[in-house]
Amino acid sequence: MSNDIHLKISNLSVAYGGIQAVKDISIEVPKGKIVTLIGSNGAGKSTTLRTIAGVVKPKEGSIQFNGEEILGKSPDYIVTRGITLVPEGRRVFDNLTVLENLKIGAYVHKHRLEEDIEQVYRLFPRLKERAWQFAGTLSGGEQQMLAVGRALMSRPKMIMMDEPSLGLAPLIIKDIFNIIKTVNAEGITVLLIEQNANLALKIADHAYVMETGVITLEGTGAALLADESVKEAYLGKRKE
Amino acid sequence: MMKMKKNTKILLSVLILIAAVAALWYLDANKNQYSYAISILQRSAIYAIAAVAMNMLTGFTGLFSLGQAGFMAIGAYTVAILTIPVEMRANVYYINGIADFLANLSLPFWAALILGGVLAALVGFFVGIPVLRLKSDYLAIATLGFSEIIRAIIAAPQLDRITNGSYGLKSIPAFSSVFEAFFIAGICILLMILIINSSYGRAFKAIKEDETAAQAMGINLFKHKSMSFIISCFFTGIAGGLLAVFMRSIDSKTFQIALTYDILLIVVLGGLGSITGSVIGAFLMTAGREWLRFFDNPLMIGGFQVPLFRTGFRMVIFSLILMAVVLYYRKGLFGDKEFTWDRMYNFFIRLRDRIRRKTPEKGDKGNV
Ligand SMILES: Nc1ncnc2c1ncn2[C@@H]1O[C@H](COP(=O)(O)OP(=O)(O)OP(=O)(O)O)[C@@H](O)[C@H]1O
Ligand SMILES: [Mg+2]
Numbered sequence: 348m349s350n351d352i353h354l355k356i357s358n359l360s361v362a363y364g365g366i367q368a369v370k371d372i373s374i375e376v377p378k379g380k381i382v383t384l385i386g387s388n389g390a391g392k393s394t395t396l397r398t399i400a401g402v403v404k405p406k407e408g409s410i411q412f413n414g415e416e417i418l419g420k421s422p423d424y425i426v427t428r429g430i431t432l433v434p435e436g437r438r439v440f441d442n443l444t445v446l447e448n449l450k451i452g453a454y455v456h457k458h459r460l461e462e463d464i465e466q467v468y469r470l471f472p473r474l475k476e477r478a479w480q481f482a483g484t485l486s487g488g489e490q491q492m493l494a495v496g497r498a499l500m501s502r503p504k505m506i507m508m509d510e511p512s513l514g515l516a517p518l519i520i521k522d523i524f525n526i527i528k529t530v531n532a533e534g535i536t537v538l539l540i541e542q543n544a545n546l547a548l549k550i551a552d553h554a555y556v557m558e559t560g561v562i563t564l565e566g567t568g569a570a571l572l573a574d575e576s577v578k579e580a581y582l583g584k585r586k587e
Numbered sequence: 588m589m590k591m592k593k594n595t596k597i598l599l600s601v602l603i604l605i606a607a608v609a610a611l612w613y614l615d616a617n618k619n620q621y622s623y624a625i626s627i628l629q630r631s632a633i634y635a636i637a638a639v640a641m642n643m644l645t646g647f648t649g650l651f652s653l654g655q656a657g658f659m660a661i662g663a664y665t666v667a668i669l670t671i672p673v674e675m676r677a678n679v680y681y682i683n684g685i686a687d688f689l690a691n692l693s694l695p696f697w698a699a700l701i702l703g704g705v706l707a708a709l710v711g712f713f714v715g716i717p718v719l720r721l722k723s724d725y726l727a728i729a730t731l732g733f734s735e736i737i738r739a740i741i742a743a744p745q746l747d748r749i750t751n752g753s754y755g756l757k758s759i760p761a762f763s764s765v766f767e768a769f770f771i772a773g774i775c776i777l778l779m780i781l782i783i784n785s786s787y788g789r790a791f792k793a794i795k796e797d798e799t800a801a802q803a804m805g806i807n808l809f810k811h812k813s814m815s816f817i818i819s820c821f822f823t824g825i826a827g828g829l830l831a832v833f834m835r836s837i838d839s840k841t842f843q844i845a846l847t848y849d850i851l852l853i854v855v856l857g858g859l860g861s862i863t864g865s866v867i868g869a870f871l872m873t874a875g876r877e878w879l880r881f882f883d884n885p886l887m888i889g890g891f892q893v894p895l896f897r898t899g900f901r902m903v904i905f906s907l908i909l910m911a912v913v914l915y916y917r918k919g920l921f922g923d924k925e926f927t928w929d930r931m932y933n934f935f936i937r938l939r940d941r942i943r944r945k946t947p948e949k950g951d952k953g954n955v
Contacts, residue, residue, distance in 0.1 A: 400803060402799070402803070421807065422807075423805040426803075426805030431803070431805075432803045434803050438797050438800035439800070440792070440796040441796065447792070450786070450789055451790065451792075451793045451804055451806075454786065454790060454793075454804050455804075455805040497804065498803075498804075501804065501805060
């Protein structure tokens with residue numbers, strides 16, 4: 348077991364107005380690993396990621412990245428610390444070209460722009476072919492590649508992905524999961540939210556299950572894959 | 588899409604530039620004969636600055652301001668107050684006199700113009716800060732209110748010894764040559780193009796496209812919105828300063844809301860997000876207004892006076908044309924695209940093909 352904790356969330360609570368979306372959760376993400384957070388709709392998964400990214404301000408708790416408290420810091424500061432969010436629903440800039448999208452991703456890291464772009468093209472040759480195409484005209488899978496590529500342009504140490512497989516065909520989903528593994532192999536820590544629990548648990552080193560704002564279960568990806576309650580609730584397999 | 592050779596394009600651009608300079612030269616040499624044409628072109632160039640500045644804010648950053656007239660007023664009054672020759676001032680402020688500290692204070696035109704822009708930007712900073720943190724369109728409301736307040740302040744009796752109140756300012760020195768307005772407009776627009784194509788400009792576009800995604804990329808929304816707004820105010824102030832020099836005399840009525848609408852119409856006509864659209868739009872609008880003067884004169888056909896042709900009818904026609912443009916070319920003449928030679932070339936190719944298809948039987952013009 349590595350004690351090298353990259354991101355440490357302790358007793359985090361988040362509320363929207365009066366509605367408590369995240370209640371007293373604690374999560375640890377080890378350096379260089381893939382950690383996944385699964386759970387049903389409205390469980391508070393996106394809220395957790397948005398809070399880490401600094402977009403949502405929490406009620407209480409602590410979020411430490413590399414030992415530094417980042418809770419309460421601005422989103423742009425958090426990006427410069429090395430955490431980048433690939434938002435839910437991809438959100439590429441539709442009316443800008445693929446290349447412009449990538450350049451915007453490098454906003455906090457403007458030097459060595461060409462080099463970073465080449466690096467992303469190496470990972471996603473498809474984006475290179477389509478550099479001059481408007482992002483809005485890309486297919487869903489290509490847009491997801493662009494969303495990941497754009498996030499990589501900020502040179503993250505940890506990348507957070509919010510349901511990257513949403514709305515994609517099974518074959519493309521496989522590609523996306525291969526991309527996640529490739530990104531991780533480059534040494535980047537991954538925090539992944541997924542509805543597709545089966546695939547997510549297969550690639551995850553560690554996994555958390557979230558229900559209505561609280562963590563109900565945690566363990567290695569393999570352990571949760573074998574867990575009866577997880578099987579029943581998230582993997583669509585029923586006990587006889 | 589057909590492409591032209593790169594050299595052809597460069598050659599065409601250079602030829603256009605030379606033709607424009609030659610035309611200005613010719614106009615300058617025959618100033619008296621062409622003063623009307625010169626004044627239309629100069630007003631167009633000045634409006635083009637304000638339009639591009641508005642487009643940077645609205646078409647590229649997605650923020651909507653209606654304070655153009657107010658920021659132009661700040662630039663205009665700064666330039667006017669500081670450049671009216673000292674010996675003429677007693678004459679200009681003949682009713683209430685001039686404030687003591689201003690009596691001998693004057694700046695060269697260039698310095699006054701830049702100061703006008705800086706003051707407009709500074710006021711923009713204070714107007715923008717409270718509302719830019721909020722979402723949605725509070726900026727439009729705040730700037731619209733501000734614009735009227737500025738007019739009231741200018742005309743206020745308490746400031747008579749500075750702004751000359753409701754009497755306005757006259758004897759503002761004119762441009763030293765026909766080239767001056769175009770030269771300054773060219774520099775301003777070029778600077779704005781450079782900003783829009785820089786990494787700041789990309790951040791502006793990202794914010795316009797999707798604030799949440801822009802924020803996730805580490806773009807500080809408030810900082811960049813303020814930046815875009817303040818830069819836009821600066822260039823709007825410069826346009827105002829030039830307008831003062833162009834008009835030679837100004838008062839608070841010069842900067843009514845109608846001026847803001849003129850700029851807004853240019854931007855919409857040219858296309859939100861198209862700089863070339865705004866520039867061409869400025870010339871078309873200003874010139875179009877003048878050409879339509881024809882409708883203001885009584886028209887007699889065979890001893891019969893055509894009804895409607897009287898003073899003011901031109902503005903009716905003008906409004907109808909604008910409505911038609913907005914209804915049928917919802918994205919303006921250029922949409923969010925820039926003018927390029929390729930696009931122009933393709934437009935003519937398509938036009939030619941269409942004409943050929945429509946009139947196949949009279950292929951040879953000589954026989955018609
Ligand atoms: N901006 C908001 N304002 C108010 N309530 C919100 C807001 N965003 C989320 N919520 C509420 O917070 C709760 C958690 O939402 P969240 O988006 O984090 O869930 P999720 O686990 O990501 O769900 P899904 O899998 O459907 O994306 C939900 O009840 C949701 O309605
Ligand atoms: Mg979600």
